[in-house]
Every structure is written in structure tokens, then in C-alpha cells.
Amino acid sequence: MHTHTSTVTSDSPLFDADGVLLHRHPDLWFEDGSVVCRAENTLFFVHMSQLARHSVCFRDMFSIGTHSTGTEASIKSESGVDEFPDYPVITLHDSAEDVGNLFTALYDGPNFGNNDPLDFRVVSGVLRLSTKYIIDGLREKAIVHLSQAWPTTLKGWDTREDTARSFEMKTGSSSGHMYPSPIAVINLAREVDAPTLLPSAFYDLCRYTYSQIFEPSEDDPLYVPLTYSNASPAASPGPHSGPMQLSLSDTQRLCLGKESALHAITGLIQSMSHSQSIRNSGVQLQSAFSFSHPLAQNPAHSAIIPHASNHHNPYHIHFSNHRRSSSNLICVSAAACRKDFSELVELATQHYVFDRERGFSDPLYVADELGQLKSAEFSNSDAPECKACARSLELWAARERERIWRMVPVWFRLSMDVGAERTASPPVVDIN
Structure with a gap:
């Protein structure tokens, strides 16, 4: 049991052996602590048992x-007295901010926010150090939280x-500033070996133009002020650095994936x-997609689209439901629908190919928009309403979105990364 208690008051200055002024953490300084980190x-006077427990x-x-009795790691008062001779002093080669967030999570439990940039700064530090110091439970909670903004499923992405x-509607700011x-x-x-976060992060990044990625302006979501700082250079720039950068291999992945997204x-x-073709069965005109589109003809796709849901995405409809219902849906105006589809394709070509030329690429959004074109046409036209063709277009779009989502890891050459498992290596610390 330690018998020595620090004689300095909680606001008395402390110095290291080189005379550098040290600061107590305002919350993580316990008078009955047993280890100085x-x-x-920044100094943390915390409980050895609390850290060892997790x-x-x-x-x-x-x-x-063991701890050193030398002076190289001693903490002295202004008068030169060694204030903690009976306590181990551990030097952690991490940022004070990250260590504070980690210790707070260990004492109080993780209290993460809404995945905005400030929350990410906290969670990334917790994830980085929980990985380094092998705190598996906390690491898992941090990854689960980040996965809300960087999901592995299309439903999560929607x-x-x-x-x-x-967020964009409430604040008037670009939706990209939300995350x-x-x-x-x-x-x-990459730093913490959490490959499940990569596909959605690469997909989000590929939606920006190259100029926004590599030379962002102050209004761009990817812009980072020069004064921004964080613990790890791998995660964000230092106080006097330029825009955040990917590694060379990930830059290559981005370029290849962005090209695939544009082609998609x-x-x-x-x-x-x-x-567009509509075949006449001799008795009734079927949906424009009933014969010509693979969605209606290939039973192998029956498991692609998840079951119907009352949540945000109306396109998650099981294929077998479509097969049962589509046979009862009849194209009410073959000539009109044929003309409509021709016009819709022309409109989509002009709009989205123009976006492609400007460098924008978001095939998931485009597929969603294409699926609603026929339904939107109803409200702006005097033509007979054809629910069969509109429904077929929606189902086709839903299937295409599922296919696109499955292709994202392939586009960015992440298939091997996503299946990888973490192997932890012991951190480097100094115990004195």
C-alpha cells in the first residue's frame, strides 16, 4: 500500500526532469490514484486496477x-521535490487528447455522439488506443458506432x-458536412485494421470530383483547416500540414473505383x-419489363432483394412477391409507355452523362432516381397512368442498387481487405 501522498495542491505547478511544465488533466486526476500516466x-493520476481490469x-x-527510482521520469514541484517517488510513472506515446478520451470511456463508459466530425475525433482516438492497448470490448463498441455512418449494408447506407x-435541410449546409x-x-x-469501414468510405469519397479531393476549397466538405490537429498523422493532418492524403495504394484504389462507378x-x-420493348402476348400487353429485362426472367435473382420493409427504403421488396404481382399488372398503353421510356432514357442520358463529365459519380443515387422517373412522369403528364411499367422500373432499380452495392468492394479492390482479421501487436510504452 502506498504511504506517500503528493504534498502539492491540485493547482500547484509540476515539472519533469528537464524543467518542462506539466499539466494535470482536469477530470482524470484522482487523489487516491495509484499510477501516473x-x-x-499532460498527467493522468488514475487507478492501476481500473486500467488492468479492461x-x-x-x-x-x-x-x-517494477519502476525506476531514477530522476529521468520524476515529476517535481516548483521547489524541486520529487512529488511521486512511490508511484510508477508511465509515459504513453500518444496524444493527451486520445488518452483522455480512452480513460474517460474506461471510467464512465463510452458516450459517443452522432458521428459528426467532432464525434469522430473522440471515437477515432478511443478506437486507436483501444486497439493499441488490446481493450477488445471498447474497440468493438467504437467500430459498431462508426459503422452507423460507414455501414456494410445497403439499408444502412440509405x-x-x-x-x-x-441535416442539409435543417442547416442549409451541404450534406457532406454531416460526417x-x-x-x-x-x-x-487502415491504422486500426478495421476493413469493414472501407467500402462505404471509399464509395463516399468517389462521389467527389478530383479537384474536391486533392485541392478542396474552403466550402468543400473535404477541406481541413491548417490549424486542425489530431493524434495520428495517418488519420488527419497536423497543425501545419495541408489537406489529408491517402496512401499511394489507396489513391490508386480510389482512381480505379471512381472509374468503375462512372462506368456503372x-x-x-x-x-x-x-x-423498352413491349411484347404483345396476343391477349394482353405485359409490363415493359416483363419480357425484356433480366429482372423478370432470371429466377436466380430471387434472393437478391431483401424482404419488404416499412422503413426508409421502399425498394427492398422480395423478388418472389414481384413475380406473383407482376403477372397481374398490365401495361395499359404500350405505345405511350414506349414513347415515355424513350424520352426518359434521353433525359437520363443528358443529365447523368453531363454529371459524369464533370466528375461526379454516385450510381446508387442515379439508380434510385431512374427507378422513380416513370412514377414522377405520371404527375406531369396527361398520358394514361401505367402502374405496371412504373412498378417494373422501381423493381429493376432496386435490383440494380443491390448489385451495385455488392460490387463496391470489387471496384475499389477491397475484397481481400474486408475479409481480413485484426492481429494486434503490443504497444510501446515506457515504465519508470
Whole structure:
């Protein structure tokens, strides 16, 4: 049991052996603490048992039970007296901000926010250090939280986009400002070996133009002020650095994936244009897609689209339901629908190919928009309403969106990364 208690008051200055002024953390300084942790020039007086309870790394560290009696890590008062001679002093090679967020999460439990940039700054620090110090439970909670903004499912992505659009409507700011830079997320995922965050982060990043990515202006969501700082250079720039950057290999992945996403938009429009023909069965005119589009003819697609849901995405409809219902839907005006589809394809070509030339690429959004074109045409036309063709177009779009989502890891050459498992290596610390 320690018998020494620090004689300095809680606001008395402290110095290291080199005379550098040290600062107590305002919340993580307990008078009955049993270990002093130093990160940068901030001191944490915390409980050895609390750290060891959650972390295998800290537990093994403390089980060594030795600390230096030399002066190289001593903490002195203004008068030169060693204030903690009977306590181990551990130097952690991490930012004080990250260490503070980690210790707070260990004492109070994780209290994450809404995945905005400020929340990401906290969560990324917790994730980084919970990985480094092998705190698996906290690491898992941090990844689960980040996965709300960087999901692995199309349903999760649609929820994320709905949240971003609501943010845009409420604030008048670009929806991209709702979340942190996907470059920071990619770099963090690489640093802590969390590959499940990569596909959605790469997809989000590819939606920006190259100038927005590599030379962002102050109004762009990817712009990072020069004064921005964070613990890890891999996750964000330092105080005097320029825009965040990807590694060379991830930059290559981005370029290849962005090209695939642009081609996917052209493919969507071509697929839509190839599905206009309406065959006359001799008795009744079927839906424009009933015969010509693969959605109606290939039973292998029956498991692609999830079951119907009352949530945000109306396109998650099981294929077998479509097969049962589509036979009862009849195209009420073959000539009119044929003309409508021709006009819709022309409109989509002009609009989305123009976006492609400008460098924008969001095939999931384009597929969603294409699926609603026929329904939107009803409200702006005197032509007979053809629910069969509109419904077929919606189902085709839903299937295409599912296919696109499955292709994202392939586009960005992430298939191997997503299946990888983390292997932890012990951190480097100084115990004195």
C-alpha cells in the first residue's frame, strides 16, 4: 500500500526532469490514484486496477511490478521535490487528447455522439488506443458506432443518406458536412485494421470530383483547416500540414473505383434503354419489363432483394412477391409507355452523362432516381397512368442498387481487405 501522498495542491505547478511544465488533466486526476500516466505534457493520476481490469496490455504491464527510482521520469514541484517517488510513472506515446478520451470511456463508459466530425475525433482516438492497448470490448463498441455512418449494408447506407439529407435541410449546409472526411475514415481503418469501414468510405469519397479531393476549397466538405490537429498523422493532418492524403495504394484504389462507378452510371442508362420493348402476348400487353429485362426472367435473382420493409427504403421488396404481382399488372398503353421510356432514357442520358463529365459519380443515387422517373412522369403528364411499367422500373432499380452495392468492394479492390482479421501487436510504452 502506498504511504506517500503528493504534498502539492491540485493547482500547484509540476515539472519533469528537464524543467518542462506539466499539466494535470482536469477530470482524470484522482487523489487516491495509484499510477501516473504521462501523454505529451499532460498527467493522468488514475487507478492501476481500473486500467488492468479492461486492458490485457495494462494488466501485463503492471504485473511486472517494477519502476525506476531514477530522476529521468520524476515529476517535481516548483521547489524541486520529487512529488511521486512511490508511484510508477508511465509515459504513453500518444496524444493527451486520445488518452483522455480512452480513460474517460474506461471510467464512465463510452458516450459517443452522432458521428459528426467532432464525434469522430473522440471515437477515432478511443478506437486507436483501444486497439493499441488490446481493450477488445471498447474497440468493438467504437467500430459498431462508426459503422452507423460507414455501414456494410445497403439499408444502412440509405439510412445514413437520409440522415445527411435531413441535416442539409435543417442547416442549409451541404450534406457532406454531416460526417467527417472519408479520407480520415479510410486512414483510420487502415491504422486500426478495421476493413469493414472501407467500402462505404471509399464509395463516399468517389462521389467527389478530383479537384474536391486533392485541392478542396474552403466550402468543400473535404477541406481541413491548417490549424486542425489530431493524434495520428495517418488519420488527419497536423497543425501545419495541408489537406489529408491517402496512401499511394489507396489513391490508386480510389482512381480505379471512381472509374468503375462512372462506368456503372452509363451501364444503368444503357440497361434501361434496352428494356423498352413491349411484347404483345396476343391477349394482353405485359409490363415493359416483363419480357425484356433480366429482372423478370432470371429466377436466380430471387434472393437478391431483401424482404419488404416499412422503413426508409421502399425498394427492398422480395423478388418472389414481384413475380406473383407482376403477372397481374398490365401495361395499359404500350405505345405511350414506349414513347415515355424513350424520352426518359434521353433525359437520363443528358443529365447523368453531363454529371459524369464533370466528375461526379454516385450510381446508387442515379439508380434510385431512374427507378422513380416513370412514377414522377405520371404527375406531369396527361398520358394514361401505367402502374405496371412504373412498378417494373422501381423493381429493376432496386435490383440494380443491390448489385451495385455488392460490387463496391470489387471496384475499389477491397475484397481481400474486408475479409481480413485484426492481429494486434503490443504497444510501446515506457515504465519508470
